[in-house]
Amino acid sequence: SQELEQSPQSLIVQEGKNLTINCTSSKTLYGLYWYKQKYGEGLIFLMMLQKGGEEKSHEKITAKLDEKKQQSSLHITASQPSHAGIYLCGADPGAQKLVFGQGTRLTINP
Amino acid sequence: DGGITQSPKYLFRKEGQNVTLSCEQNLNHDAMYWYRQDPGQGLRLIYYSQIVNDFQKGDIAEGYSVSREKKESFPLTVTSAQKNPTAFYLCASSSRTRNTDTQYFGPGTRLTVL
Numbered sequence: 001s002q003e004l005e006q007s008p009q010s011l012i013v014q015e016g017k018n019l020t021i022n023c024t025s026s027k028t029l030y031g032l033y034w035y036k037q038k039y040g041e042g043l044i045f046l047m048m049l050q051k052g053g054e055e056k057s058h059e060k061i062t063a064k065l066d067e068k069k070q071q072s073s074l075h076i077t078a079s080q081p082s083h084a085g086i087y088l089c090g091a092d093p094g095a096q097k098l099v100f101g102q103g104t105r106l107t108i109n110p
Numbered sequence: 111d112g113g114i115t116q117s118p119k120y121l122f123r124k125e126g127q128n129v130t131l132s133c134e135q136n137l138n139h140d141a142m143y144w145y146r147q148d149p150g151q152g153l154r155l156i157y158y159s160q161i162v163n164d165f166q167k168g169d170i171a172e173g174y175s176v177s178r179e180k181k182e183s184f185p186l187t188v189t190s191a192q193k194n195p196t197a198f199y200l201c202a203s204s205s206r207t208r209n210t211d212t213q214y215f216g217p218g219t220r221l222t223v224l
Contacts, residue, residue: 004152009150031211033212033213035215040198040218040220041217041218042114042116042200042215042216042217042218043153043200043202043215044215045212045213045214045215048212088152088153090153090213092211097143097155097158097168098143098153098155098213099155100152100153100154101152102150102151102152103150103151103152
């Protein structure tokens with residue numbers, strides 16, 4: 001079965017700094033999803049990547065899928081307090097359902 | 111507005127009782143899903159349904175039951191057989207289009223067993 005490993009598990013950065021979250025898969029990724037979750041709330045869809053080398057951006061968040069399609073990174077530029085939360089990657093193992101990483105908890109200090 | 115609603119937001123249950131969590135969507139999505147989230151962990155799939163009157167077990171279906179009588183609704187029952195039901199429960203739906211299967215999530219229900 002496909003497993004996703006996120007790193008780091010927890011991240012504390014100062015407001016204005018850049019940061020990167022990684023998601024590594026045990027198998028080839030055929031669809032990689034990034035979500036954000038505020039504590040006690042549902043998941044908000046951020047971006048989906050499918051092709052090797054693909055890169056997408058939304059506001060100050062950029063997600064990339066490597067050429068081998070086994071690792072994805074989420075990069076936040078000039079972090080703001082609104083970026084705080086839990087970031088989860090999810091993958092489609094081809095079984096019409098998603099598997100998720102354990103999440104990365106991001107804290108932004110003023 | 112289109113979206114997914116879950117109710118109640120908080121639910122308390124005594125041991126030995128069954129409880130039902132509601133999930134409704136007006137996005138006209140075919141597929142619906144139930145996940146469980148425990149502190150510091152990712153989401154684990156309980157049940158999913160790709161079409162009305164059909165559903166499949168996920169990775170942790172024991173102690174749970176579902177029904178899919180209407181396209182818009184996918185209620186989850188947590189039975190007394192579930193050994194450790196205290197968790198955050200998330201419902202999701204997707205349109206199952208050819209090229210993408212993005213899942214959209216409801217706000218969640220936090221279940222606590224007293």
